[in-house]
Amino acid sequence: MLTKNLHKGVTSLVFIFFATQAFSHGYVESPPSRQQHCGVEIKPDNPSGTKCNEPFANYLTIGGQNSHWYNFMSVLVHNQGRKVVKTTKHVCGFDSETWNPMPTPDPLPTPWDTPADWPTTSITSGPETFVWDITYGPHFSDTEEFVFYITRPEFTFDANRDLDWNDFEAAPFCDEQMIPGDFSSNPNISADLIANHISVNCNIPVRSGRHVIFAEWGRNEWTFERFFSCIDVTFE
Template sequence: MRKKLTSLLVGLGIAGSTMLATSGSAQAHGYTDSPISRQQLCGNGTVRNCGQIQWEPPSVEGPKGFPARGPADGRICAGGIGRFSELDDPRGGNWPTTKLTAGQSHTFVWRITARHATTDFRYYITKDGWDATKPLTRADLDPQPFLSVPFGGRQPGATVTHSGVLPQKTGRHLILGVWTIADTGNAFYACSDVRF
């Protein structure tokens, strides 16, 4: 009887571990909510035909070290994850945009569903003349982040906010948010389409 009970408990433990390993919430981590990211637009149903990212908006995790390393050009918005490739599809330049005012302060918001020791949060923006109908490349971005927020290895809370002055831009642009994790080889990526 004891052997059967032990086998049952082991079986339940394996099944439970498998469920946690494959469920979206167990693998979730974080995304930008302001300005709203492509993955959140998919997750909340604003944008359709998004594939798997609609169930896992916080899971866009790829290699850290951007821009020297990290996801390949054309695969940046999906963090280099093939199953989230819909985030790299420019959709003819028709992703919904958040209206921003150039030169003004903006509060950036991340929703964190799994806390990680953090190196920093960095924000890049596309150059003037960027083509919104093509997948994002490093050459499309200003080389330096317009906002960097060091975190010194601390763990963030469930919501992280930082204020920063927006660059002087006009028209449609894309902001790439990069949340760099301190104790793994990865970072989280979030592309937000904006209009100044």
């Protein structure tokens, strides 16, 4: 009986572990990230728009598959994110485990790491609200932080070159922490439990021309799960 109950207990713990590990997914919906533009709104087999033709084509030339774009909500890792991990090869995908299930010395890029003339959104410096869509795994209870980095003032966008961490400021321009599950603990973070959205209020530093914002949603130490999005913007 003891062995049977122990087995049941271990099975339950394993189920709980995988339940917390596997079922949370998210990306930045607004301002629209690369995933929002090319993954949510436009898919490789959807001729409803041309804005993603270049990223789609360029990704195929480096050996990617069209089916990969359907994992727009699954750009994730289980670590402490950019503030701790400094060695990832790819920026927008952060060497995502979805594309690199085992450690490798030459990690594969996600589709959103592909050099291309990505769709942009016109914004201004100052207050901005970033909206995360976490419909595909609405983990509100262990959400802990949101971190945002931006390219340096002297950055020049090149549609033929991979983004590099040297393109970005070393420190985040927005780093918002909260008590996991308690959205009243930080007035800059709010949750819409019905729509499965989380909004983060930030102040974007002064920039001109075209830039890229790197965004990260982090869960607490129970998983240290992180999700990432790149947002291409043009400052008015």
